[in-house]
Amino acid sequence: MEQIPNSNENIEAKWIKYKQAVQEVEQITDKLGTPVDEGIKETVAVLRAMGFPTTSSCAGHRTEDKFGLPYVKIYAPAPQKWLEDHKSAGAFKEWNAANAKYREQIMLLLNEFNQARKSAEDALLFLRNIGIYGGFKIENKANVELRTAEEGFEKCALYQKEMADFTEFLKQKYFKGW
Numbered sequence: 001m002e003q004i005p006n007s008n009e010n011i012e013a014k015w016i017k018y019k020q021a022v023q024e025v026e027q028i029t030d031k032l033g034t035p036v037d038e039g040i041k042e043t044v045a046v047l048r049a050m051g052f053p054t055t056s057s058c059a060g061h062r063t064e065d066k067f068g069l070p071y072v073k074i075y076a077p078a079p080q081k082w083l084e085d086h087k088s089a090g091a092f093k094e095w096n097a098a099n100a101k102y103r104e105q106i107m108l109l110l111n112e113f114n115q116a117r118k119s120a121e122d123a124l125l126f127l128r129n130i131g132i133y134g135g136f137k138i139e140n141k142a143n144v145e146l147r148t149a150e151e152g153f154e155k156c157a158l159y160q161k162e163m164a165d166f167t168e169f170l171k172q173k174y175f176k177g178w
Contacts, residue, residue: 021049043167060160070163075135099134123162
């Protein structure tokens with residue numbers, strides 16, 4: 001697991017790490033060759049610079065008949081023991097522990113971010129569990145509450161702004177030290 005930087009890391013080293021993360025994100029594609037959505041690249045890059053292993057993301061989209069809301073998934077890489085033996089209880093625990101550390105750090109950041117906000121309740125960002133190994137997804141609370149496409153269309157821009165504001169918060173925390 002990569003170390004999450006702290007305030008002792010100098011600003012030049014942080015800029016280098018951030019620029020490397022931006023370049024990495026520019027090279028990422030999914031299985032179909034689709035790159036990371038433009039509207040979420042900066043979020044993914046700052047999270048990666050901070051040491052968080054992102055696995056997928058979406059900037060949020062509105063089309064005539066469907067919508068998707070912004071999110072970023074964070075999932076620790078599978079431990080070597082797990083790759084060698086999927087039945088290893090030790091590897092399962094190691095994987096969960098790695099994800100728990102990431103979750104704890106993100107929760108601290110999200111709590112601080114949300115405390116300073118006057119956002120609508122459904123726009124607030126929170127963590128949703130994914131998988132059995134402790135991975136999670138940063139998303140708006142509405143991602144689990146919206147029932148219709150009309151609601152999604154109306155709210156998508158608001159939720160995108162909340163994620164963009166979180167990105168700016170993360171950048172400030174990263175470069176000023178946390």
